[in-house]
Amino acid sequence: MLTVFIDFKSPASFLALAPTLALAQETGVQIDWLPFSVRPFSIPEEQAEETVGERHRRVRAIAQRNTHLHYARVQGRDMHFSKTPAGSDAALAAMAGIGGDPVPFIRAAFAAYWTEQANLDDEAVVAALLSSLAMAPPDWETAREKLVSIRTKAEQSGIFESPSYVIADQLFVGREHLPWIGSLIAAAPVG
Amino acid sequence: MQQALESDAPLIVYVDIKSPYAFVAIRPTLALEKSLDMRFDWRPLTLDIPSYLGSARKSKGKVVESTRSASQWTGIKYGYRDARRYAERQGLMLKGTEKIWDSSIANIGISWVMQKDRERLANYFETVYPPFWRRELDIEDVAVVEACLEQAGIDVEGFADFVQGEGRARHDALQAQLHPGGIYGVPTYVFDGTILFGREHLPYVRWHLEGRKGPAPDVAYEIDSLEPLPC
Numbered sequence: 001m002l003t004v005f006i007d008f009k010s011p012a013s014f015l016a017l018a019p020t021l022a023l024a025q026e027t028g029v030q031i032d033w034l035p036f037s038v039r040p041f042s043i044p045e046e047q048a049e050e051t052v053g054e055r056h057r058r059v060r061a062i063a064q065r066n067t068h069l070h071y072a073r074v075q076g077r078d079m080h081f082s083k084t085p086a087g088s089d090a091a092l093a094a095m096a097g098i099g100g101d102p103v104p105f106i107r108a109a110f111a112a113y114w115t116e117q118a119n120l121d122d123e124a125v126v127a128a129l130l131s132s133l134a135m136a137p138p139d140w141e142t143a144r145e146k147l148v149s150i151r152t153k154a155e156q157s158g159i160f161e162s163p164s165y166v167i168a169d170q171l172f173v174g175r176e177h178l179p180w181i182g183s184l185i186a187a188a189p190v191g
Numbered sequence: 192m193q194q195a196l197e198s199d200a201p202l203i204v205y206v207d208i209k210s211p212y213a214f215v216a217i218r219p220t221l222a223l224e225k226s227l228d229m230r231f232d233w234r235p236l237t238l239d240i241p242s243y244l245g246s247a248r249k250s251k252g253k254v255v256e257s258t259r260s261a262s263q264w265t266g267i268k269y270g271y272r273d274a275r276r277y278a279e280r281q282g283l284m285l286k287g288t289e290k291i292w293d294s295s296i297a298n299i300g301i302s303w304v305m306q307k308d309r310e311r312l313a314n315y316f317e318t319v320y321p322p323f324w325r326r327e328l329d330i331e332d333v334a335v336v337e338a339c340l341e342q343a344g345i346d347v348e349g350f351a352d353f354v355q356g357e358g359r360a361r362h363d364a365l366q367a368q369l370h371p372g373g374i375y376g377v378p379t380y381v382f383d384g385t386i387l388f389g390r391e392h393l394p395y396v397r398w399h400l401e402g403r404k405g406p407a408p409d410v411a412y413e414i415d416s417l418e419p420l421p422c
Contacts, residue, residue, distance in 0.1 A: 019409055052242035059375045063388060066373075070385070074395070074407045160265045173269065176391035176410045183414065 002029050002185065005036035005154060006106070007162040008088040008113045008120050011068040011079070016163040016175035017110055018075060021103070023178055027185045033102050035092035035147055036154050036162045040085035041065070078115045087121030088113065090140070093147040094126050097138035104133050193234075193365050195372035196381055200232035201400055203381040205374060206301070207238050209294040211274035211285055214324055216378040216390035217316050218281055219413065223393060227400055233305060233312060235298030236377050237366060240291045278324070280414060285324045297323070297330040299358040300340060303350055314343035 004020060006013040024031050043061040047054060065081055072079035091109045095102055108129050112118035118125055127137040158171055165172040168184050196203070204220055206213040224231050271287050278285040297319055304315045318339040322328045329335050333354055337347045353359075369375070373386050380387045380396050387395065394408040 015409075052239055055370050056239075056242060056375055059370045059373060063373055063375060063386060067387060070387075071409060074409060158265075158269075160262065160269065171269070173273070174391070174410075176389075176412045179411050179414050 001032055001167075002181065003032045003034060003166040005034050005159055005162050005164040005166075007036055007038045008091050008109045009040050009085060010038050010162040011041055011065075011081070011114070012174060013163040014079065014110045014114050015068060015071055015075065015077070017106065018077075019175050019178055020163070020165075023182055023185075027182060029185045033095065033106060034150055034154065035095050036151060036159055036164065037089055037092055037147075038162050040087070041081065042085060080115060080117065082117045086113070086117065086119035089121045089144070089147065090123045090126040091120035091129070093140065093143035094130060094138055096146045096150055097143040098135070105130065105135060108133060193361065195365065195368035195374060196384065196386070198232040198381075201229055201382060202396065203232045203234060203379075205234050205236040205369075205377050205379040205381070206298075207236050207294055207377045208297040208319055208323055208330055209240075209288070209292045210238060210377045211271060211278075211324070212389065213377040214283070214285065214320050215274050215277045215281065216393075217320055219390055219393055220378065221313050221316070223397055223400075227397075229400065230309070233301055234365065235295075235301045235362060236369060236374065236379065237293075237295045237298050237362070238377065277412065283321055283324065286326050289326070293331050295359075295362060296333050296336050296354055297339075299354050299362050300336050300350075302358055302361060303340070303353055304343075304345055308345045311343050311345050315340060315345060318342040 002024070004016075006016070008014070020031070023029070041061075041064075043065060044054065044058045046058060050058070069079060069081075088109075091113075095105060095109070098105060109120060109126075112125075112129055113120055118129075120126060123137070123140055130137050157166070159166075161173045163173070163175065165177060165181055167181055168188070170184070172181055206217065220231070271285070275285040300315060300319065301312070304312045319328065319330070319336070322339075323330055328339070333351050336354075337350055340347045340350060374381070374388075376388050378388070378390055380392055382396070382399060385399075389410075391410040391412055394411050394413060398404075398408055
């Protein structure tokens with residue numbers, strides 16, 4: 001079993017989805033998809049008098065955005081960064097409450113966020129998304145409580161970023177680790 | 192003056208001796224350079240870590256001074272653990288540093304080697320990177336860096352003057368161009384106006400340098416063997 005923590009508003013999570021699903025298909029590993037909300041991606045405004053640290057953070061954010069867009073093109077994926085990024089907690093709560101295969105919802109939520117700039121913290125938006133997949137909306141209060149519970153447990157086990165992969169008691173942050181994760185899956189006892 | 196994004200070489204590689212990410216990128220990047228029979232343009236980028244990641248000093252394994260937040264520490268600790276497990280796959284030891292080093296002298300050493308004895312650059316990296324990350328080198332001491340250069344078979348006549356004069360001036364002038372050029376960390380790979388930070392881009396860099404044949408690869412930390420190693 002591979003546990004993968006994602007957030008719909010995380011650009012790295014968005015770009016990790018297809019390679020992670022490809023690995024699952026290739027190896028047959030089962031994935032436990034869990035929500036882990038991170039800060040919305042934003043680029044700080046350039047200040048008239050920046051400190052070195054402020055400039056570093058701004059330059060880093062621009063470079064990260066450019067790199068995400070670069071690999072979105074590599075993956076043939078449509079991706080747009082919003083100047084005012086929306087939240088994602090309602091969609092993450094809904095994902096936490098899905099009893100069956102969450103992948104269709106995960107695909108739809110990522111697409112809605114990164115191509116249509118949907119506000120995935122709006123329960124009505126998320127309910128519409130679920131409805132388009134013939135899925136019923138969750139009891140929001142219960143789902144949000146579950147989201148908090150998952151986050152608390154995740155933080156206790158050292159999760160701090162999305163996407164995070166946990167396998168064989170090891171934490172890997174980012175899809176760049178998929179070769180090593182694949183080797184761990186291959187080495188795992190069958191059955 | 193050296194321009195941050197321009198070179199006659201097919202690839203510019205920015206590294207810093209005190210970066211664990213650069214440390215684990217050195218051998219894979221050198222291997223790529225060798226496999227393609229190319230000469231990359233290796234350059235120093237001396238990170239100003241306290242300016243963006245807070246500062247800290249340890250003594251006997253315990254933090255005795257720190258301006259870092261809890262989330263900064265979480266990320267830094269993961270970063271070291273991650274670099275360490277990949278270093279171990281390369282047969283290298285990576286110990287967390289006891290303080291934030293000024294790596295400029297050792298980094299100016301990179302420029303010295305590029306200028307004086309380019310073919311021995313890999314030797315210099317081997318004499319400075321692994322011992323530094325075993326906590327065996329004081330890279331703020333010019334005599335220690337000279338000893339690394341000599342061990343790598345590189346003439347050090349004039350190196351101390353270079354560090355204080357031309358080498359320092361070139362180093363500082365280059366550093367001043369990096370943020371305006373869009374470069375902020377190491378290892379950074381630059382080619383044809385594209386800037387990529389991190390060794391996870393090596394598959395893409397290779398694809399580019401080999402003539403962009405077939406589909407472009409995604410990011411990946413390539414591993415030598417599919418045999419998993421303990422962390």
